[in-house]
Amino acid sequence: QVQLVESGGGLAQPGGSLRLSCAASGFTFSSYAMSWARQAPGKGLEWVSGIYSDGSVTVYADSVKGRFTISRDNAKNTVYLQMNSLKPEDTALYYCTKDQTPWVAREYDYWGQGTQVTVSS
Numbered sequence: 741q742v743q744l745v746e747s748g749g750g751l752a753q754p755g756g757s758l759r760l761s762c763a764a765s766g767f768t769f770s771s772y773a774m775s776w777a778r779q780a781p782g783k784g785l786e787w788v789s790g791i792y793s794d795g796s797v798t799v800y801a802d803s804v805k806g807r808f809t810i811s812r813d814n815a816k817n818t819v820y821l822q823m824n825s826l827k828p829e830d831t832a833l834y835y836c837t838k839d840q841t842p843w844v845a846r847e848y849d850y851w852g853q854g855t856q857v858t859v860s861s
Contacts, residue, residue, distance in 0.1 A: 762836030
């Protein structure tokens with residue numbers, strides 16, 4: 741069955757960095773776009789970033805553009821989110837999601853369990 745397992749969350753200081761990873765299994769990873777989404781306490785789900793199946797195109801929410809970088813390694817069935825210049829407002833539970841198309845359509849059919857990111861001094 742499809743599994744998405746996130747890791748790499750934790751506590752970071754403002755201005756610091758974290759790298760999230762999502763290990764995928766149970767489907768042909770290289771055929772589908774992947775995205776990261778987040779949910780802050782008391783707020784709705786926010787899409788953060790997506791990457792095409794072949795890694796050729798990446799897209800970002802305005803709130804993270806220039807600070808976050810999404811990438812993928814299709815040989816390792818893993819998608820990453822490098823987060824730099826972290827802000828307290830980046831504090832959230834971060835989810836890895838699988839799209840139903842090779843492009844970023846934001847039509848997700850599977851989600852991971854989430855990894856917590858807390859940005860605080």
